[in-house]
Amino acid sequence: MEARIVGLKGCGKSTLMAALAGGRSDGQVTTVRMGDARIRALSAVFSPRKTTFAEFRVREAVWLEASSRKSNMERYLDQLAGSQVFLHALRGFESPLLVEDADYLRDLRSLDSEFALADLMTVERVLERGRKQPLPDAGKRAVARAMEALEVEIPLREAHFPEPEADFLKAYQLLTLAPQILVVNLASGSALDGEAHAELVAAANGRQIVAFPFPDAAEVAELSPDEQLEFAEALGLPGPAAEIVTHAAFAQMGLISFFTVGEDEVRAWPIKDGTRARQAAGAVHSDIERGFIRAEVVGYETFMRLGSLKACKDQGLLRVEGKEYPVVDGDIINFRFNV
Template sequence: MGFNCGIVGLPNVGKSTIFNALTKAGAESANYPFCTIDPNRGMVPVPDERMDFIVEKVKPQSVVPTAMEFIDIAGLVKGASGGEGLGNQFLSHIREVDAVAHVVRCFDDPNVVHVEGSVDPLRDIEIINTELLMSDMEMLERAIQRTSRAAKSGDKELKKKLDIMEKLLAEVSEGKLIRSIEGYEALVAELKEYPFITAKPVMYVANVDEETLHEDNEAVKKVRELASGENAEVVKISGSIESEIAELDPEEAREFLDSMGLERSGLEAMIETGYTLLNLLTFFTAGEKEVKAWTITKGLSAQKAAGKIHSDIERGFIRAEVTSYSDFEELGSMQIAKEKGKMRLEGKEYVVQDGDIIYFRFNV
């Protein structure tokens, strides 16, 4: 699997509508709060034109794209961190995901009730972020209590962790999201056992009407400005348009997007943004039996990438036979790539590049 993304937001901002459109999962979507109680999950194949080209040329017996899992988490409300609206249960679901898609309503529609009575994206974001911060603060306070007692033994590692926790708590208490704290990655890496929500990569999903897809309205502009200072990304999407696209086959969907003057669907935009947020890339394995896409973190060595396929391949790694996608695209054949010297033999320390087509040699 590529990665999983939790979809959060206030009730009635379009979360479940967008989830259904992206995943075709058929989750309940209604004009009232808490129509989602247990999180809905949907797996979506990651569209990749490179893989389509490889499949066209190799003609394998089976094709396995990488996938992204979307998790539709119930709408949070004020007081969620204190248990309002089953808040603690919902917050625990958010802790499990790799990235967060925070849906923000950026359109007016008198037929769709807003839980706060009006459309105000900055207010809505503040409500959600406050609840997430409160939840992280509570986690830090409990962790500090436990670690303080244990650190009395003189353990230097525990003392180091305690110092980091206290630094984070001081910042969070001032209303800072962990991901906006300078050097937060290194700090959080020392506390891997604590899944802080506000340290997770975030994309704000601005749910807009059809007209705003081409030119930002004031609500979207405000979201972009806020995100720029928060180490977050913004994806603009129309839940209603995505619902229409979901009913079409791929060819019809492409024609529909062209007629709308859009280069890509909201799903493609969210996946691309997710890969950027999580620093991911895709490599391929290709043969007559199967063409398969694999998602890994950028900077991973060939041996570690082999382990994503199977631990035995990582353990018995001998070498990687690597063809870059650009060379394959130019030549159209693995055999010709080999004959032309474009298939390289790489060792275990080789850093896998986006689009690499790899065959791993290994001892059993």
């Protein structure tokens, strides 16, 4: 999975990267562990040889100089195609390096417009090509619907394409189709107060919002995991950045986690919400999906209340589920399979 940090010049993208990566940022790419208190707690129960968190690759989309053929903005947008999720950084602090005052609503509208415009141009190119080589019916419908939305700057993720249209559009890597969360770089000591928050929620139009001062979060990220929780709280942060940003991104992408546990490994597996047990097994290994017999399932909360799988089983709380069972966030699953 790859997330892109996007945002106007100087809004704090690199600082957000540091806040997500701690000292582990490798230039413009880093792998961010999805901090999950449940995994830490399960690991404490099983003391496994290995504990594996869900992970994200995060990359900062950097501003490039304009070229003779392309503007600064065009070159910026060119590098964004194919991103699975955007972390849209917004500047909430007054910067001595920038002329414009801090106004994240203005900045949000500005980059939103650019995304919509870039997609409109892409869709127009598809339409143009369709004049020479006719599009399939689903393609025609998709293009018409996309144009209608983009002309009034409605992002395509709000246009709710039915399956065949959505499939057709996939190939074009449209920017407003990708899920996006808003990450506000608050001025130190400030908060998103009532009115500003309400306005931002309205402009976010369904996008998750997280807000904290990036430099503070970057400092916290340098500490050990235990210290991070404590210092985040002391600084008034909603939590370590890696935790809150990845949670919001997961939710926005419609992802949930199930867990596998044991002495060997405690591990989180991200899957799309609504995934059935058999398909979920495929996240672990294709053999387990193919040879799926049943899933033994207990919810995280129930497990923690009883303290062991044996206790869950003895009390009849380790459920047996078939291949069509829709996995729920926090399920602890043991797959029975046959190869």
